[in-house]
Amino acid sequence: MLATINPTLADFAPAALNTKIKALDNAVKEKKQLEKTGEFVPMPSQPLPNTATDLPIGIALGGLLVVLGGIAFVPTMKTVRRMENQA
Secondary structure, X not given: OOOOOOOOHHHHOHHHHHHHHHHHHHHHHHHHHXXXXXXXXXXXXXXXXXXXXXXXXXXXXXXXHHHHHHHHHHHHHHHHHHHHHHO
16 A cells, blocks of 8 residues: 555655545455456546656656766867877
């Protein structure tokens, strides 16, 4: 029920816990109906838990750092080679 990657104090607020318990209760009821009828039971009006993460932003920032590192590497190598040739 509280299996999130990085739970915060907001996840333990009474309203958040109530929402999760209600969603779990509805899922159990629908599971029982599925076992009884053997057919899929749609749940159109049930709220989904907030599972959003900042993983895409982290991936984008990591990619940006790699690109900036690559861009900075070229002038650095040119400077190092120039200094080696002067020595």
